Amino acid sequence: MNQIAGLGTVLGVWAHPDDEAYLSGGLMALARDAGSRVVCVTATHGERGTTDPERWPADRLAEQRAVELRDCLDVLGVTEHHWLGYRDGECDRVPPGEAVARIAELIDAVRPDTVVTFGPDGQTGHPDHQAVGRWTAAAVDRAAPARTRLLQSAITGDWARQWRIVNDRFDVFVPGYPVVRRESELALHLTLDPVTLSRKVKALAAQASQTAGLIATMGADQYAAWVADEAFVAAEPAPLICERCWWDHENARWRCAGTPAASLR
Template sequence: MSLALPGTGPVLGIWAHPDDEVYLSGGLMAAARAAGRRVVCVTATRGEHGTGDPERWPPERLAATRDAELTASLAALGVTEHHQLGLPDGGCAAQPFDTVVARLAAIVAEVRPGVVVTFGPDGFTGHPDHRMVSAWAEAARSRAAPAARLLYPRLTAEFADTWRDLYDRLALFPTADLPWRAAPDRIAVRLRLDDASADRKLVALRAQASQTAELVALLGVETMRAWACTEETFVDALPARALDFARGC
C-alpha cells in the first residue's frame, strides 16, 4: 500500500452516517494507524433511517445496531476514537449551522489534526446530509485548525469507467453530474490497497452488516472486494471559486 500524506499529525475524519467512513477512507485510516498516527472519526448521525424495511428496523433499534456495527468496523481498522454527534438522520440541513460548527470545532481543536478528511461540497453521492457535513467540516477546520490539510474523496475517471455498470445498476448517483471525477493531476493521495489491506477493509465493511450484507450477497464477495476495497483516491480542497472547474474534470 502507498500512503502519501504529509507530516505526522493526527487524521480526523468527519462523516454523516455510519459506513461513510469505511467506504471512503477505510484504507487510509488503517494505513495511518499502522504508521502510528492518531486517527479520530466523527459521525454526525446514527443512521436510524438507513433501511428500506422500517417495520423490521424501527429507528431506535437500527440506531443501536449501527452504533455497535460502527464500533466493530472501526476496531477492525485499528481506530478506537469516535465521536457521535447524534443529529437526526436525514435532517442535518435543518440543524443550526453555528451550533454544529462549534461542536465540531471543539473536537478539531482537541485533536489538532494534520489532515481532515470529509465529503467534498457535492457530498460524493449528492446526499443532503453529506453536503451539510462538508460545509460544517470546512468551517470547523477553518476555525480551529486552518493549517490542517483538507482532503475530499474523489473517483478517478479510470475507476468510475471501470465500474460504470455497477454504479448504474445500484443507482448510487442521482444525477448525471455525480460523482465528480478528478483529473489525474488533481489526485493528491492515491492508495492502492494490497491484499491484506483489502481484506481488512472488507472485514470492516462487513461488520456494518445492516447496510452491507445485502450488497455483498448481491455482488458476491470478490466483486465487493475488488470494487470497494482496492483503491482510495483523494483531492485537496479547492477554494469555492474553483469548484465549477472541478465539476467539469
Template sequence: MRHEVSELGTVLGVWAHPDDEVYLSAGLMALARDAGRRVVCVTATLGERGTGDPAQWPPARLAAVRAHEQRASLAVLGVTEHHVLGLPDGDCAEHPADDAVARLVAIIEQVRPDTILTFGPDGFTGHADHQAVSRWATAARALAAPEARLLYATTTDDFLHRWQHVYDRLDVFLADGLPARTPPELLSLHLALDGELADRKLVALRAQATQTAALVAMLGEQTMRDWCATEAFVDAAHATGRAWATWRPAVPADYAAWDHQC
C-alpha cells in the first residue's frame, strides 16, 4: 500500500468542499507525505453553506471556521500546500467553467503533478458541485498535464453492501446508483487503512467538526473510523462501463438546505 502510493509521485487533489479531501483521500495523502511526496490540495469553495442551521452559521462565519478546521485537518495528514478557489458553495455548476479550468491549469502548471485526484463524473454523492469540479479537473488535466494520471474517487459494491446499515441512517447519496461502483479488479488504488493510519484519518475527520461531529456522535467513533478506513480510486480511462452508467445527475429541491456529508 505504501509503495503504491509512493509511486503516485507528486499528488494534486481537486475537490469541491472542505472535508471532501479528508473523507475520500486522507489515508492516501498521509501515506504520500510520509513517503516524502509533495501533496497539494485544491478546494473550490469554502463550504459556507454546509449547514442545516444557517441562522447560527451564516455563510461568512461558517466559511471562516471551516477554513480553520481544514487547515488543522490537513496538518494532521502532513499536507501544508492548499489552494482555495473561493467559488460559491452550491453554485459551482453555474460558475463559468472557463474561469475555473483556467485557474486549475495555472495551479497544475505550477505544481506539475504526476497524479491528479478528483471526483468521478458522478460526483460520488451526486452533489452538483462535485460533478462540476470533476469536469473542471478533467479538462484542466487534459490541457495542462495530459501525461499525469487522473484518478477518480470510487467505491465497490462490496463496500456499499458492508456499510448499508450506515447509509440507511444517512441521506447522503442524491440518486439511485450513486456512487458509481467499480469492479475491484479495475481499481487503481484500494487502500484499507488500519492501526495508526485509520486513527490519524479519524483525527483529521474530527478536526472538521462542523461537518463531522454530529456524524461521529450518531455512529460512534469506532464505526466512523472503520467506515472511513477504505479509499478507492480508478483511473479515469477505466471509469466506464455498466457500473458507471447507472447513476443519474440529481439535485434535490431543497438543495440550499442540504447538508452534504461527503
C-alpha cells in the first residue's frame, strides 16, 4: 500500500473498454482505497470487439460497452473517465500529432503523478494498443510535470510460461507476442490480495460482452488466478511528436515530414 499511495494521482490511458481493468484494475482499486485520484481515458468504444457482428452491430456494441465500462469503473471506485472517440481497430491511422495533443491536454488538466498505459509492444501486439502507448509516451514527454512517472504494462516470463496454454487457447496474443520482461526490470509488480482480486474480477465481469463467455469457459477460480498479477516497467524517453509525424510500420519507427528521420527514435 505504501507503493500504491506513492503513485499519487493516477491517469490511465487505454485503447478499448476492458483494457483498463485487465491491466490495471487492481492498481486503480488500491489507489482509490488509498485516497488517490484516478482518471481513466479510453481511446475507442471497442465496437469491433465481437465474433457475432449480426447480433452486435458496431453502434449497438459501442453503446453496450460504454455502459459496461461505467459499471466496471464504479466497482473500482473510479468516477472520472474520458473518451477520445476514435474508431476501434483504426488507432494506427489517426494522425499522431492530433492524438498526442488531446492526451497532452488531459495531462495538463489532471496533472498526474503517475501515468499508466501500454508499452511499445501493446501488451498483446494489438495495433490499437501500440498506437495508444506511443501517443501517451509522447504526450507525457510533452505535457507532464517533471515529477510524473510513466509506467507501462508488462508481462513477466513466469506469467507467460504459467499461462501459455490458456493464452494460446484463447488467442490472447498476436503471433510473435508476448514480449516478456525480467522481474528485475519491473518498477511495480502487484500480486493482488483476495479482496482486491475479487473486486477486479467483479469489475471485469461487469464488461460481460467481453468476459462472460471467457469466465464461463475457464471457471471463476482459474479466471481469477489468470488476472491476479499486474506488472509495470518505467518507460524510456519518448520522441517528440508533431502534427506532421507518422508511424512507419514497415521499419517500426517514427517519420516526420518536417524533420530528418534520424532525429526521431
